[in-house]
Amino acid sequence: MQKAVLKLDVNCERTKKKAMRTVCCLSGVESIDVKDGKLTVIGEIDAYMIVKKLKKICYTEIITVGPAKEPEKKPETKPEPKPPVIWPYIPPPCPPPYYHYYGCGDENPNACVIS
Numbered sequence: 158m159q160k161a162v163l164k165l166d167v168n169c170e171r172t173k174k175k176a177m178r179t180v181c182c183l184s185g186v187e188s189i190d191v192k193d194g195k196l197t198v199i200g201e202i203d204a205y206m207i208v209k210k211l212k213k214i215c216y217t218e219i220i221t222v223g224p225a226k227e228p229e230k231k232p233e234t235k236p237e238p239k240p241p242v243i244w245p246y247i248p249p250p251c252p253p254p255y256y257h258y259y260g261c262g263d264e265n266p267n268a269c270v271i272s
Contacts, residue, residue, distance in 0.1 A: 158187075158225040161204040163196045166216035176214050180207060199225045 167173045173191060180189055185201035198207060204222045211217040 158199065159202055159204070159222060160225040161198045161202060161207065161222045162220040163198070163204070163208065163211070164218040164220050165191070165194055165196050165211065167194065168215075172215050176211055179210050179214060183207065183210065195220065 165173070165176055167176060176196065177189055177191060180186060180196065180198055183202065183206065185203075186198055187200035188198075190197040196211075198204075204219055208217045208219060
């Protein structure tokens, strides 16, 4: 598939129609568009042969020849990766405090010394 853009010097509507009819009859032509004196032809075409045919009708000049743009395919939408789950740091519980009982030297807890 090729796309050729040609500049046509057409003065009247009759010449424009004749140029379009000439290009339509060529083999391999899939679509034609004429805007502002520019003829756009898409298909399996030879731009030189088109210009050769159109020069008999009106002044023709090649502007660009290149590959036809194919319809753009939509890229596959990938699901967005989920952010990793960050668990909050919870420190382990503190051990209970150790109580040290330092009793008095007496064996009798009810003993009391008053001095």
